Amino acid sequence: MQVPHLNSRFLLQKHLDTLTRHADSTTEGLDQEPFVDKSPSLSEDMLVEQIQQKMPNLPIAYWNKHKNKPMGVNNTCARFPSMFDLEFNNLYWQTLRTSNGTFQLFGAYLDIRAKNRLGPTVRVLGMIDRIEPNVTTYCQFWFEGKKEPVIGKSFEYKYIWFKKWGNYKQGIYQPYLIACVIPANYKDKIPESISLVEKQCDNSTNNLKVIYQKFEKKKNFAVCVKGLDFLHEDLSVRLVEWIELLNLLGAEKIFFYELQVHPNISKVLQHYEQENKVHVTPISLPGGQPNAPAFQHLYLTKKTNNKRQNELIPYNDCFYKHMYEYRYIALLDIDEVIMPLDSNNWKDLMDKLLQKALKINKEERASYNVRNVYFLDDLLHNHGWFKEIPKYMHMLQHVYRAKNFTKPGQYVKCFHNTEKVLTLHNHFPLACLGSSCTSYAIETTDAQLHHYRADCVKTLKKSCEEFRKISVMDTTIWKFKEPLIARVSSTLRTLGFFNNNSENKDNTNKR
Numbered sequence: 001m002q003v004p005h006l007n008s009r010f011l012l013q014k015h016l017d018t019l020t021r022h023a024d025s026t027t028e029g030l031d032q033e034p035f036v037d038k039s040p041s042l043s044e045d046m047l048v049e050q051i052q053q054k055m056p057n058l059p060i061a062y063w064n065k066h067k068n069k070p071m072g073v074n075n076t077c078a079r080f081p082s083m084f085d086l087e088f089n090n091l092y093w094q095t096l097r098t099s100n101g102t103f104q105l106f107g108a109y110l111d112i113r114a115k116n117r118l119g120p121t122v123r124v125l126g127m128i129d130r131i132e133p134n135v136t137t138y139c140q141f142w143f144e145g146k147k148e149p150v151i152g153k154s155f156e157y158k159y160i161w162f163k164k165w166g167n168y169k170q171g172i173y174q175p176y177l178i179a180c181v182i183p184a185n186y187k188d189k190i191p192e193s194i195s196l197v198e199k200q201c202d203n204s205t206n207n208l209k210v211i212y213q214k215f216e217k218k219k220n221f222a223v224c225v226k227g228l229d230f231l232h233e234d235l236s237v238r239l240v241e242w243i244e245l246l247n248l249l250g251a252e253k254i255f256f257y258e259l260q261v262h263p264n265i266s267k268v269l270q271h272y273e274q275e276n277k278v279h280v281t282p283i284s285l286p287g288g289q290p291n292a293p294a295f296q297h298l299y300l301t302k303k304t305n306n307k308r309q310n311e312l313i314p315y316n317d318c319f320y321k322h323m324y325e326y327r328y329i330a331l332l333d334i335d336e337v338i339m340p341l342d343s344n345n346w347k348d349l350m351d352k353l354l355q356k357a358l359k360i361n362k363e364e365r366a367s368y369n370v371r372n373v374y375f376l377d378d379l380l381h382n383h384g385w386f387k388e389i390p391k392y393m394h395m396l397q398h399v400y401r402a403k404n405f406t407k408p409g410q411y412v413k414c415f416h417n418t419e420k421v422l423t424l425h426n427h428f429p430l431a432c433l434g435s436s437c438t439s440y441a442i443e444t445t446d447a448q449l450h451h452y453r454a455d456c457v458k459t460l461k462k463s464c465e466e467f468r469k470i471s472v473m474d475t476t477i478w479k480f481k482e483p484l485i486a487r488v489s490s491t492l493r494t495l496g497f498f499n500n501n502s503e504n505k506d507n508t509n510k511r
Contacts, residue, residue, distance in 0.1 A: 055092065056281070056321075057107045058083070059193035059209035062142075071147050077201040078140055078149050087205040090284040090291055093126070094206035098137070098198045101130035103206075104173065104286035106313055108194050109320035110212035113419055115433035118155060120187045122180040122194050122210055125316055127173035127286050127309075133157055138200045139180035141191040142207075150186050151200050155179040158431055160312045160423045167305040173287045175312040177423055215325050221346050221415070222326040223251045224318035225334060226311040226426070227259040227283050229297055235334065236264035237492065238394050242334050243272055244487040245395065248480050249338070250346040251330075254278045255322065257314035259285075260293050264497075271495055281317075285310055308426075315424050323418040328368075330415050331426050337395070337450045338370050338413060339476055349447055350415065357440045365440040366421055366432045367414035370449040372406045374464075375399070377454045379471050392492075393485060395452055399475045402467035405444060406460065413449050414439065450477070 042050065048064045063083050072079030087095040089104055096103040105126035112120045122139065140149035160175040161167075167174075180194060190212055195204035223246060246254060256269060258280050272278040284291045289306070290299045300307040315331050322329060328350065330338060343349040353368055379400035389396045412427055422431040429437045456464035492498060 054282075056211065057092070057094075057208050059142075059207060062144075062192045062209070063207075069147075071142075072203075073148050073201065076203075078151065078197075079203045080142060080149070081195065081204050081207050083207075085203075085205070086207060089286055092282070092284055093286045094208065096137070096196050096198070096204075096206050098135045100135040101128050101133055102287070103128050103137075103196065105196065105206050105208060106286075107317050107320070108208035108210050110190060110210050111320075112212075113323070113433060115420060117433070118179060118181050120182045121155070122182065122191060123320065124178040124180060124194065124196060124208065125313060125320065126176060126178070127313065128157075128176050129171055129173050129287065131163070131168055131170060131174060132159075133176070135198065137178070137196050137198055138202075140195040140197060140204060141180070141182060141186065142193045142195075143186065143189055144192050149195075150183055150191075152181060152183050154196070155181045158423055160316065160425070160430060161309060162430070165305065165308075167309060172306070173289070173309070175309050175316075177316065211321055213324060218327045218418075219252045219325060220350075221250050221252055221328050221330065222318075222322050223254045223330050223332050224315055224322075225254060225256045225332065226314050227257040228261050228265070228334075229259045229300060230262055230265055231260040231293055231297055232262065234262045234264050236262065236268045237392050237488075237497065239265060239268050239334055240491050240495075241393055241395055241484065241488050242337070243268075243277065244484055244491070245337060245477075245480060246332075247277060248345075248483060248487075249340070252326070255318045256280045257283045257318070259283060259296065267495055271491065281314070283314055311426060312424070315426060319416065319418070319421065319424055323421075326418060328415040329418055330413060331424065332413060335452045336413060337452075337477075338415070338447060339450045340447045341445060341476055343446075344479065346415075353440065353442060353446065360440075361438070363438070364417060364420070365438045366429050366434075367416050367437070367439045368442055369409070369412040369414045369428070369439050370442050370447050371408065371444050372411040372413070372449045372451050373401050373404075373444075374406075374456055374467055375401045375450055375452045375474075376456075376468065377452075379468070389481070390485060390489065393488060395450070395477055396481060396484065398452060399473055399477065400471045401450075401474045403470040403472045404467060405448070406463070408441060411449075411451075411457070411460075448476075 048060050051058065051060050060083055089095050093104040093106055096105065103126055105124060107125045109123050111123050137154045139152050139154055142149055156179045158177040160177060191210045193207050193209050195207045197204050243254060254277065256278055269278060269280050273280060285296065290296045319329055340346065340349040343352060357365055375398045377398065385391055386397060391397065414428065416424065416429060420432050420434060421429045422433055424430065428439060431437065456467065
């Protein structure tokens with residue numbers, strides 16, 4: 001018999017060992033069970049509750065309560081629509097198609113403010129692909145305990161834009177606030193939902209929950225932030241610093257709207273939602289505008305006026321949802337801070353400003369506007385870093401600003417009086433309750449709008465060269481230095497933004 005070669009024996013044994021290990025591992029796998037989520041399916045009531053949280057403008061709880069009860073004038077006229085018969089657009093919008101234009105509706109709000117000359121009104125916020133819509137619409141109000149709708153004619157279309165700003169063209173979705181005055185016999189009742197139709201008897205393709213919540217006493221300040229569009233920019237650490245600073249200044253809650261954001265930004269927002277310091281509402285662009293990630297960002301970058309018109313929806317939605325909860329609402333971007341100079345918080349600042357303003361005119365203003373000044377990124381690098389401040393504290397590190405403010409009335413931000421404003425632009429109210437939109441210009445010795453940017457806005461390109469030539473050191477923000485550093489560092493640690501790698505240990509690089 002021929003004896004196998006030594007190398008052949010080795011290979012044979014190795015092959016046998018491999019087969020044995022494979023058999024053992026296969027046997028072990030038979031006893032293992034992969035982890036999968038085995039939570040029970042949600043009940044229908046739980047699904048309804050979850051949908052209501054995700055879609056606050058949808059009256060699904062009201063519909064669910066009455067889904068087995070026929071409601072409407074009759075089977076063919078003004079029926080209460082099933083939630084499954086509504087025409088949705090891009091998740092959060094509802095559609096009305098008329099003989100002269102298409103409406104994309106976002107929200108409905110009860111306005112019973114004392115200065116509302118129309119009386120109790122449901123204001124419907126949305127966009128219409130027409131300038132000066134020339135179509136009559138009717139409002140079908142649905143009240144608890146009433147089988148048939150109460151029908152009224154829409155009173156006015158309030159345009160939330162000025163045509164001189166551009167985009168004044170048919171076919172482009174324009175922002176509007178539509179007034180549906182509650183008929184006199186029902187003015188003391190609160191409607192559950194509302195539908196807009198072209199003819200009184202139409203069966204509606206839209207049905208919006210009428211948002212209204214009564215509060216015994218108003219809190220002082222809330223901040224509204226337009227749709228966040230930071231899919232590829234990780235601004236999470238700067239966002240933590242901004243949220244904590246606004247909280248120190250007196251913002252009792254910050255309401256964010258979200259288009260698309262980096263995962264780290266989502267982590268920050270979820271953390272603060274759990275702490276009840278912020279609330280995040282997802283939003284999309286209506287109609288045929290792009291909502292695909294990245295492409296949407298490119299569209300908003302190139303189509304500036306479309307971008308600005310779309311922003312007016314979250315601003316006004318936020319205002320109307322919270323006008324009974326807060327005395328003042330500020331619209332801010334995450335690179336802006338209304339900074340008091342002699343006061344330590346917004347309440348002390350406003351107490352001071354009200355005294356000054358009332359000496360000039362006994363009536364409270366619709367808004368109180370703050371002048372803009374730039375804290376540009378590259379002004380820091382001429383002077384180095386501050387060793388006692390962590391480098392990741394962007395605002396605390398950037399204390400060199402342009403000496404000159406932008407012109408009065410340009411690029412300002414405001415505290416908006418919730419009893420007086422009707423429609424909002426990001427800088428000023430566009431329409432108000434009462435005779436006019438009065439605004440008090442806050443002196444720069446009382447407060448200033450800190451604007452932290454890499455560069456000025458494009459329309460100030462020439463002025464920006466002058467801003468850079470003359471800079472001054474402004475350490476007003478440092479009065480919050482110790483608590484701000486402590487809060488931000490604690491939050492970043494909690495969220496796992498620090499690790500043990502040696503290259504990340506030194507966050508306070510010396511000058």
